[in-house]
Amino acid sequence: MLRTMVASLLALFSLAALPTSAHARLQCVTYARQVSDVQISGNARDWWGNAEATYERGHQPRPGAVLAFSGTRAMPYGHVAVVSKIIDDRHILIDHANWSGPGMVERGVQAVDVSAAGDWSEVRVWYAPTRSVGLRASPAKGFIYPRSMTASAANADADAAKG
Template structure:
């Protein structure tokens, strides 16, 4: 084989062995940003702080809001999910990515407020592999509201 052929084969092998951007796993932040009107940057754990002054925040679930989870040992980057439907004060349906399996998108999955105060500071979320509301409570900051929801007539309880 000539050097040209070997070089071409080497380049081809590099393309096959190296993952492309299209093969990258979808993360919750990219999913939330593309499926909501909340346009924040940074890791999910930073969205609550990054929203200050740009978006209203609170503890009242509303469709279109982003539920921001705190970082934990199990979730060091935190998590964000888009509320697709409010079932009642303590139950919502979420659309999100990278929860049950790496890169997996889930739509219309149940999340339950399990906090004693009813303020969405502790949440259980549907976990696909166990077909249940997960094995642990996950701490959350609360909801980040798109501009149009912040002006809605229902009061928003603000959290610091």
């Protein structure tokens, strides 16, 4: 019995000590939950709706907010990414997984608002294989703000940044 327990503990320890790359590939939802204070379940395409009664939502980026993309034919489950930095009104840096390659984690990559209204409803995202922001614009619902951040604070920060 003791030998079995020791073997089980050693096996558990060896799994915990494996480098991240040895674990299963990350999906965007799993990664966003790990690196943000937004804890929503469901496919990425459902995060915007699932956030409604729990988190404030809006159309201004703010570090720590989750950018929720709509589901499309090209990405039927949608996509989520975490804002890491605001560059200007139309450019941000994001951290996300499973965009440029299966399970690939990318940090500090550019996302550009290409919507006519400047409301982040159409976004182009850095795509590593082409070494540029993507060839296609992806529809986005907006930003989900962690409970520690409110939409009004995000809007005030955006207004202040505009000068």
